[in-house]
Amino acid sequence: MSKSLEADVKKICKACGNDRTRMMDIVRSVQEQCGCVSGEAMDLIAREVSCHRVEVESVVSFYAFLSTRPKGKVVIRLCDDVIDEMKGSDQVAAALKTELGIDFGETTADGAITLEHTPCIGMCDQAPAAMVNDEVVTYLSGDAARSMVRSLREHMDPKKLVGRFGDGNNGHDLVRSMVHNNIRQSGEVVLAPLAEGAALKNALAMSPAEVIRDVKTARLRGRGGAGFPTGMKWEFTRNAPGTQRYVLCNADEGEPGTFKDRVILTERPDVLIEGMTIAGYAIGSDTGVLYLRAEYAYLRSFLEQALHDRRNKGLLGKDICGKKGFNFDIRIQMGAGAYICGEETSLISSVEGLRGDPKNRPPFPAQKGLHQCPTTVNNVETFCCVSRILEKGPGWFAQMGSKGSPGTKVLSISGDCHRPGVYEVPFGIKLSDVLKLCGAEDAAAVQVGGPSGTMVSPAEFGRTICYDDLATGGSVMVFGPKRNLLKVVRKFLEFFIEESCGYCTPCRVGNVLLLERLNRILDGRGEPSDLPYLERLGQTIKTAARCGLGQTSPNPVLTTLKSFRSAYESLVKEAPDGLQPSFDIGAALGDAKTITGRESVHF
Amino acid sequence: MSETITFTIDGKEVSAQPGQTIMQAADAAGIYIPRLCAFEGLVPHGSCRVCTVMVNGRAQAACTQPVADGIVVENDTEKLLAIRRDIIEMLFVEGNHYCMFCEKSGNCELQALAYRFGIAAPKYPYLFPKREIDATHPDIFIDRNRCVLCGRCVRASRDVDGKGVFEFVGRGPQKRVAVNAEANLADTDLKTSDKAVEVCPVGAILRKRVGYAVPVGRRRYDHKPIGSDIEQAASKK
CATH class of the missing domain: 1.20.1440.230 (NADH-ubiquinone oxidoreductase 51kDa subunit, iron-sulphur binding domain)
Structure with a gap:
């Protein structure tokens, strides 16, 4: 057993309090420091946190960004979602393969660079894109990929790949990213600026029950896509027996084609954090967890700083805004590459340091969630809506949007359109109007709500974006007439x-x-x-x-x-000879042909 | 005294205690709900979905869904039988099941379910996965070709034996049962007397050297279909 590995793992585990429930942080740190979570490392972790080795393996093998085998110092993860493919990720992939001399899933002989595919990284509006360790590179082309590999070979520093910073806070000192916000249309609810603490102070002037009443009066429904009434969820959580309660923010935006949370996290972290704090007050919780998808790791320091600033201003921490006894703080939990963790009970499993398996329901998280305690899990955008409701009043909020779907929705639009990006629109907007906004009048099909949503044909473009018709967590992917x-x-x-x-x-x-x-x-x-x-x-x-x-x-x-x-x-046909077309006689005889060394005389 | 809950399964009134699952209440009432991952004495898993029933029109796993007063449960309907048949066939094509020479034949719950549902051959194409066999342990072997990922061994080892010999690793189609060692079952503390060895519904975890001790024809499901014990227990009452 190597001494330095042992020392490293011990130190990492100790920093996490040798706490088995902090497994995600432990294995992420080991991966980062040691290049992988090897069998030896798993044995050590198991010993330190007093669990079985196979439990560690169970977690490590679940998440795409973790590995039991060594990877290169730099891992290039090229996004291979459908939009990136439409924008030319195949050429980028070919260039990367040639330039590196390896295939996907392989590491260069010198152990320097690993090449992988990864599903949607939330950059469809600036595709093709890739992650290089935690850095994001966007608007890739074959040429850009080649020069990226050449400069990586020189300095092996992904940070140096960032040339010009993106707009807004993408240029912030703690972000320094080439990612663009592409905010094409701001609304009054989510993307508008908020006077710091304005909503929180209003909330604290009321009783928690009154805050919940306001959220219910506003008829706010979950923005992740499922649309459960937020006020009701909070009420269930508040009324569930227990002393400890948790507020979880789902920032595991993984539905392909969705990237609006990334923009909210970049430009409006305060609106989100304020919403979480209000939730803490409303349900009677002192602990919040922001579950951030691994693909957005480049935003982590920036978000940590936002939390830190609010602590300094008395907007987080002890006796918030001078309200005696109201204590609430938030920590960031990083994911490690698993779409399923956007499902609320999977997210809870992950925060508990387990595989991201969903849990059996009942009990629902409101009754028994994180560590078996009453827990509310809400989407990033939902918390932002909460802030605005408490700032401007439930009546103001409820009069926007449509009858069953008050408020606005932030859409992430990508694909065959002239203006891909983020649009905050009132609920009830017709899909045809959305397509006009983004410059996609010749769309032949639109996928609303990501792969788990609906493929809409032109005959149905009169349908509306709302919970009662086309529900969406935000993803709108446009396909032009030439797409298969x-x-x-x-x-x-x-x-x-x-x-x-x-x-x-x-x-x-x-x-x-x-x-x-x-x-x-x-x-x-x-x-x-x-x-x-x-x-x-x-x-x-x-x-x-x-x-x-x-x-x-x-x-x-x-x-x-x-x-x-x-x-x-148009693709299926009845076989004329009565044989099943699905049966490929050539393939079935392939082995026999090789063995006998001759062609079949019959087929 | 706790109050009694009443509800219906396929129109028949059933009574239950609060905290019971639909499956427990159905068993007590002599109504068989087909199942695979569920096993008496183990925490319900809800993974195979064979016990899917409709509760007030919504699909739920009977093994995890608690009873509630007045719920309307559908169990023996054409629609549910079709879904269960689909799921059982999925389990057959997902692994490599060689009933004709498997020593578990006749005692195998997957095979017995197929017989009960009248499945002669699956309508889905076989996926023929490449799966690992582990025969390193002196008394027990694992043949993952036959594993249906029900998690009984995982739960029994963890919750009954207090050992944690088994756990799931990987995800999606790559998900498999791993052992608490670098690679080999021989390096774990699994014993033949462990509950984990006994609960496997198929021929994935087997004791060595006892394979054909009970001849074909005298095995558990050779004469009576799976579930008939539950149905008969009620008719005797």
């Missing part, structure tokens, strides 16, 4: 297979089977009976899967079968 929608569907399915936690059968196996049949159709071997097969399989997954990921994972197939059925029908 079934290939988009394939991409989405591959994403769900990659990101499934594997806990329940329908999601773990069903999506693999959906993809198998879709590939058959795309290969020209599909039969008309494959369409009802896909529908039934999709329905089984939708009904029987355990969590939101599984229940929505067949949506790409199901919604396109409904709105774009002709795209499937």
Whole structure:
């Protein structure tokens, strides 16, 4: 056992109080310091925090950014989501491979650079993009990728890859990133500036019950996509038995095509933190956790500073705003590359230092959440709405938007449009108007709500963005007339297979089977009976899967079968000779041909 | 005295105690809800989804869903039977199940479920995964080809044996059961007397040298379908 590894691991574990529930921080630190979490390191961690080694392995093997085998000093993770592909990530990938002399999943012989793919990193409006360790590089091209590798070879410092900073706080000393906000339209709720503490002071002048009443009167619903009434969630949490309560902020924005939380975190961290603090007051909690996706690690120091500043101003910490006995503080919990952790119970598992498996419900987090204590989990944007409701009043908020969906929604728009970026729009806006805003009048299809949402055809562009029609956590992906929608569907399915936690059968196996049949159709071997097969399989997954990921994972197939059925029908055919077209006789005889060294005389 | 809860399963009135799951109440009432990952005495897992029922029109796992007064549970409906059949077939194609020479044949719950559902061959294509076998332990072996990821061994070892020999690693289709050692089962403290060895519903964890001690024809499900014990216990009452 190497002495230095032992010392490193011991030190890391000790810094985390040898606390098993801090496993995410421990394994992330070990990975960062030692290049991987090796078997030896797992043994050591298990010893230090008094758990079984296989429990550590269970966590490490779950998260995409953690590894049991050594990686290069620099890891390049090229985003391979569908929008990046549309914007030319294939050329970037080819350039990276040639320049590095390795394939994806490999490390250069000198152990310097590892090349990987990663799903959506929240940069679709500036695609193709990649992560180089924690740095984000955007607007890539083949040439840019080549020169990036050359300069990396010289200095091995990802920070030096950032040439010109992006707009707004992307140029802040603690961010220094080339990421752009691309705020195309600000609204009055989320992206407007807030006088520091204004909402919080109003809240503290009321009783917690009154704060909850205001949030209910505003009819605020969760902005992550599911749309659960926030006030009700808070009330359940407040009324649940227990002494310790938690406020969790879901900043694990992983739905492909969504990047609005990244912009809110960059430009309006105070509005978010204030909202969390108000939640703490309302539900009776002294501890908040901001769960930040690993892809946004470049924002971490900046956010830490925002928290620190508020502590100094008495807006966080003890006796907040002079209110005796109201103590509340927030810590940042980093994720490690797992879409499923955006599901609230998975997020809780992750904060507890476990695999990001969703939990069985009931009990719901409001009753038994983090460490079995009453917990409210809300989206970044939801907390921002809370701040504004407390600043301007529930009536002001409720008169915006549509009847069932008051307020505004921040959309992340990308794909085949002239003005990709972030738009704060009132709920109830027609999709056609959204498309006009972003310059996508010739759209042939729009995916609203990310892969788990709905593929909308031009005939339905009159539909509206709201909870009762097209619900979305913010993702709007536009596809022009030249795009092959079934290939988009394939991409989405591959994403769900990659990101499934594997806990329940329908999601773990069903999506693999959906993809198998879709590939058959795309290969020209599909039969008309494959369409009802896909529908039934999709329905089984939708009904029987355990969590939101599984229940929505067949949506790409199901919604396109409904709105774009002709795209499937044009590819499937009844076999004229009565043989199943899905059966490839050539492939089946392949091995025999090799062994006998001759062609089949029959086929 | 705690109050009694009443609700219906397929129209039949069932009574239950607060805190019971729908599955527990159904068992007591002699109504069989098919299941695979559930095992009496272990914490419910809710992973296989074979026990999916409709509760007031919403799909729920009967093994984890608590009873509540007045709920309307559907169990034996065409729709649910179709879903369960799909799930069982998924489990067959996901692994490599060689019933014809598996020593668990006749005692295997997955096989027994397939018989009960009348599944002769799955409608899905076999995925033929490459899975690891671990025969390092002197008395026990693991054949992951037959593993259905039900987590019984994980729960039994952790909660009953107090050992934590097994745990899930990886995610999605790569998810598998790992052992608490660098690689080999031989390096764990697993004993043949452990609950974890006994609870495997399929032939993934087996004791060595006892494989065919009970001949085919005299095995658990050779004459009566799985679930009939639950149904019969009620009819005797």
